Amino acid sequence: MTLAEKLIARAAGRTTVRPGEVVTAAVDLAMIHDSGGPRRVEPILKRLGVGLWDRDRVVLISDHYIPGDDPDGAAILRLTRDWAQAHGVTFHDGHGICHVVLPERGHVAPGRFIVGGDSHSPTGGAFGAYMFGVGATEMAGVLATGEIWIRVPETIRLDWQGALPRGVVAKDMILAMCGRLGMDGGRYQAVEYTGPAIRALGMQERMTLSNMAAELGAQAGLIAPDEITAAYVAAAGGEAGDWADWQGDAGAVVAERHDFDAATLAPQVAAPHSPANASDVGDQAGQALDVVYIGACTGAKYVDLRAAAEILRGHRPAKGVQILVAPASVRDQARAEAEGIMAVFEAAGAQILPNACGICAGYGSARLGADIRCLSTTARNFKGRMGDASARVWLASPYTAAASAIEGRIADPRNHLEGA
Amino acid sequence: MGRVWRLGDNIDTDALAPGRFMHRPIAELAAHCLIDVAPDFAAGAGVGDVIVAGRNFGMGSSREQAAQALKIRGLQGVVAESFAGIFHRNAINLGLPVFTILSGTLPEAGAEATLDAGAARLRHAGGEVLLDPLPDFLIEMIRDGGLVPHLEKRLAREGRR
Numbered sequence: 001m002t003l004a005e006k007l008i009a010r011a012a013g014r015t016t017v018r019p020g021e022v023v024t025a026a027v028d029l030a031m032i033h034d035s036g037g038p039r040r041v042e043p044i045l046k047r048l049g050v051g052l053w054d055r056d057r058v059v060l061i062s063d064h065y066i067p068g069d070d071p072d073g074a075a076i077l078r079l080t081r082d083w084a085q086a087h088g089v090t091f092h093d094g095h096g097i098c099h100v101v102l103p104e105r106g107h108v109a110p111g112r113f114i115v116g117g118d119s120h121s122p123t124g125g126a127f128g129a130y131m132f133g134v135g136a137t138e139m140a141g142v143l144a145t146g147e148i149w150i151r152v153p154e155t156i157r158l159d160w161q162g163a164l165p166r167g168v169v170a171k172d173m174i175l176a177m178c179g180r181l182g183m184d185g186g187r188y189q190a191v192e193y194t195g196p197a198i199r200a201l202g203m204q205e206r207m208t209l210s211n212m213a214a215e216l217g218a219q220a221g222l223i224a225p226d227e228i229t230a231a232y233v234a235a236a237g238g239e240a241g242d243w244a245d246w247q248g249d250a251g252a253v254v255a256e257r258h259d260f261d262a263a264t265l266a267p268q269v270a271a272p273h274s275p276a277n278a279s280d281v282g283d284q285a286g287q288a289l290d291v292v293y294i295g296a297c298t299g300a301k302y303v304d305l306r307a308a309a310e311i312l313r314g315h316r317p318a319k320g321v322q323i324l325v326a327p328a329s330v331r332d333q334a335r336a337e338a339e340g341i342m343a344v345f346e347a348a349g350a351q352i353l354p355n356a357c358g359i360c361a362g363y364g365s366a367r368l369g370a371d372i373r374c375l376s377t378t379a380r381n382f383k384g385r386m387g388d389a390s391a392r393v394w395l396a397s398p399y400t401a402a403a404s405a406i407e408g409r410i411a412d413p414r415n416h417l418e419g420a
Numbered sequence: 421m422g423r424v425w426r427l428g429d430n431i432d433t434d435a436l437a438p439g440r441f442m443h444r445p446i447a448e449l450a451a452h453c454l455i456d457v458a459p460d461f462a463a464g465a466g467v468g469d470v471i472v473a474g475r476n477f478g479m480g481s482s483r484e485q486a487a488q489a490l491k492i493r494g495l496q497g498v499v500a501e502s503f504a505g506i507f508h509r510n511a512i513n514l515g516l517p518v519f520t521i522l523s524g525t526l527p528e529a530g531a532e533a534t535l536d537a538g539a540a541r542l543r544h545a546g547g548e549v550l551l552d553p554l555p556d557f558l559i560e561m562i563r564d565g566g567l568v569p570h571l572e573k574r575l576a577r578e579g580r581r
Contacts, residue, residue, distance in 0.1 A: 022555060035442065036483065044568050050580055065443070072443035119433075119482035119506055135484030135510035141567050144575070149557075183430055184476035188505030217476060219505050274430065361481070362439020380480060384456035385434040 002155035003222050003248040004190035007130035011113035012150075019154040019255070028112040029057050030142050033098045035064035035363075036117040038083035039076055040136035041143055051087075053146035058089040059107050061098040064363055066356035073363075096329025096355040099123040099211060099297040103203070104331055106238030110225040110246045115142055119214050120297055120379065126203060126210035127233065128225035128246045130190075133214070153189040153219055154255035155248070160197035162263035167413045167420040169307060170205035171299065171377065171397040173197070174212040175268035176260065179278035186218025189255065192248065193223050197262035203232040204303040211298045212379050215275045224248065267413055269375075270395040273383040281400060284410045291374040292317065292405040293386075294345075294398055295326035295353065296360040299377025302332040304398040308377075309336075309344040311402035311416045316348055318408025323350035324366060326358045348405075359386045368393070375404050422468025422496055424544070425461050426529040427454075429474035433507060436478070436486035450489040467494030470533050470542065472526055472549075474500065478507020487511040496535040499542050499551055512558050515566030519551035537562060 001009065001016060009017045011025035032041065037060055045051070052058055062080055065073035084091035095101045099120050102108055110128035115121070117139045124131025134142070142148050158177060177185075191213050198206070206223050213221025223229075224247045230240040270278040294300050294308050305327060317323050325345045327333035333355060336342050345352065351366075358364045360378040368374055368387030374394070376386065381393035396404070399413035406416065414420035435457045441449040455462040471477075471490070477500035478486060487510045490498065497517030511518040517537045525547035527533050533544040537559060542549040554562075564570040 040484075047568060048571055048575060050575060070443075076443065117482065119480060121482075133482040133506050135482050135487070135506060135513060137484055137513040137567050138509055141513070141571055144571060183479055184502060184504070187502075188508075214480075217479065217504060362434060363442070367440070380432075380434070382432045382434045382480060384438060385432075385480075387440075389456040 001249055002252040002254060003128065003192055003224055003246060004130065004153060004155050004220060006246065007111065007113060008150060008152055010111065011130065017152045019152050021152045022149055023152060024147050025113055025150050027057070027115055027142050027146050027148055029059065029107060029114045030139065031059050031061065031098060031102055031114065031116040031121070032139060033064055033118060034062040034076055034080040036136045036139065038080050041140040042083060044137060044140035045144060048144050050144045052143050055087055055089050058143065059092070059102060060084050060089050061092045061101050062094055063097045064357050064361060066094050067354045069365060094355070096332065097297040097357055100301055100328040100332065103127060103207070104236055104329055106233065106236040109233050109238045109240055110229060110243040111241060115139065115148060120211045122213040122218065122221040123207050123211040123297065125213065125220045125222040126206040127229055128223065128243060130220055132219045156186060156189050156191045156218070157254045157257040158191055158193050158260065159257060160193065160195040160260045160262050162197055162261050163200060164197060164262045164265065165420070167399050167417045168265050168267055169397050169399060170201055170208040172265055172268040173262070174209050175270050175275060175278035175395060176265060178212070178215050178270065178275040179268065181216055181258065183215060183274060183276045184217040186213060186216035188217060188219050190220040190222060191216060191218040193221065198223060199226060202303065203228060204301045207301070208298050215379055267397060267400050269400060269410060270381060272392040272394065273381055275380065275395055281410065281412045284394060285412060287394065287410040288373060289321055289375050289404055289409060290372045291322050291324060291368065292401050293324045293359065293374055293376040293378065294401050295324065295358055296378040297328050298379045299398060300326055300328040302335050304377060305332065305336045305341050308398035308402040309341040311399055311413060312348050312405065313344045315406045317405040321405050321408050323348055323405050324353055325350045326353035327355055330355050362386060375401055375410060377401050421532055421534050422470055424527045424529055424531045424533045425465055425469060425471050427458060427471055427473040430476045430479055431457070431473055432480035433478055433483050433486035434480055437483050437489055442483065442485065446485060446488060446492060449485055450492045453489040453493065465493055465495065468496055470496045470535055471498040473498060475502045477503050479504040482506045484510040484514065487514050487516050491516045497537070499535065499549065512561055513567040515562050517562055522550040522552050524549035
């Protein structure tokens with residue numbers, strides 16, 4: 001069996017499963033947030049007349065309406081907080097974006113079967129957990145019963161040989177995969193990232209790949225756990241357990257395999273309005289910019305902030321360019337603070353935004369105005385998502401974001417890095 | 421019976437349920453469904469209408485208001501060359517019929533059409549479209565009106581309520 005099949009078989013209480021079979025799986029953990037969580041599920045639970053199946057298996061994270069600086073958002077946060085107290089679930093309030101906070105606080109571990117009330121829930125796959133996103137009604141069903149049906153997916157293997165050159169990171173890898181396979185290349189199957197270039201990545205870089213399995217149209221984005229996974233989980237206070245057992249069999253049948261070469265990968269930029277419009281940075285170089293946004297679960301974790309600051313240190317953005325930084329979690333921001341990374345952004349005149357989804361998800365007061373041209377480290381550049389429908393958004397790595405801010409136009413970060 | 425709205429590939433859930441209306445009541449959100457990419461639809465789609473779309477309909481954010489907006493506007497359902505997985509699950513959970521196109525002549529925009537969920541057919545004056553049938557338990561869920569009424573029946577059966 002593939003890793004995906006093993007994870008689903010375990011959750012379904014079966015010894016084997018085959019792609020295409022529909023099984024009922026027992027959920028180990030349900031993650032919900034303030035947008036799709038309490039305000040949407042509580043009316044359904046009330047109507048069903050049942051409580052939570054197991055409050056110890058529910059984690060609530062506020063991230064969409066943080067900081068709650070408008071009346072509607074404040075009311076949603078109030079409802080979220082009241083619900084957390086009433087139901088006694090684990091609640092991370094204002095700690096950061098759910099996909100970063102969940103593993104950071106030790107809730108994700110190899111072998112688990114987890115559902116999240118958000119489309120970037122495949123992030124948990126970076127830890128060798130089967131994690132996928134569902135909508136609020138389906139989540140209410142999970143909260144009431146602890147179960148969910150799943151059609152066993154085929155596995156699509158995305159193999160990366162070689163080693164990444166300097167200045168090229170996980171965001172470039174996933175944009176390259178979006179460019180080659182398209183936004184429905186994953187066909188709601190499970191993708192599994194394999195190969196030495198994957199093994200060489202730290203956990204936050206792996207999370208970027210698994211997160212954007214969503215942009216490949218996959219249900220899950222798995223990476224088999226290894227010592228790096230186990231060390232992260234242990235440090236986060238989680239249980240890595242029998243992580244070495246969660247590997248696909250050598251002879252397991254996959255539906256497709258696509259091969260990529262890390263050594264020859266250039267920084268990638270996705271042109272408006274789709275991540276699938278990704279190609280080498282040279283194709284977009286010179287596009288003038290108004291805003292550079294370093295934010296989101298997929299673009300403002302500690303490693304992302306560190307990369308951007310490496311290039312930005314000692315520089316200011318070009319005239320007319322505004323840098324916005326929304327660190328993905330409180331902990332990541334604190335670490336960046338301690339290492340002098342936040343000081344680099346402040347010295348560059350960047351506006352520091354709350355540890356929240358913010359404009360990546362089209363929320364908050366910093367949304368892009370009419371005709372704004374933005375380079376963003378986020379996951380999606382759909383028309384109108386980050387603000388006005390006339391705004392144009394390019395997606396790229398934090399390295400490329402920092403280099404582009406300095407030049408005021410889309411720029412190759414390798415020209416700003418020694419040894420690149 | 422209703423009118424056909426033809427849409428292209430990769431219609432995303434940010435377009436179906438724009439973020440700037442996500443904090444507003446669902447009726448207001450539904451009124452702005454597809455306003456950025458298909459303003460005619462936002463202005464005119466209503467009860468009994470059917471969307472006929474291309475590949476990867478409903479990609480992106482898991483917000484089920486995307487499917488709910490279509491349900492609230494009274495659409496018969498969506499048929500598409502393919503669907504994004506979460507949207508597909510959300511639609512069924514809300515009792516909105518969604519079917520993948522297998523073969524047949526697609527109706528023109530504005531044509532009258534009837535979606536027969538049980539038979540997995542979209543019938544229109546110019547012919548009919550064969551649709552990929554859903555498993556029986558999902559058809560039952562749609563007939564019950566979605567996951568919530570479906571669960572109400574199940575929980576009552578199990579004596580939990």
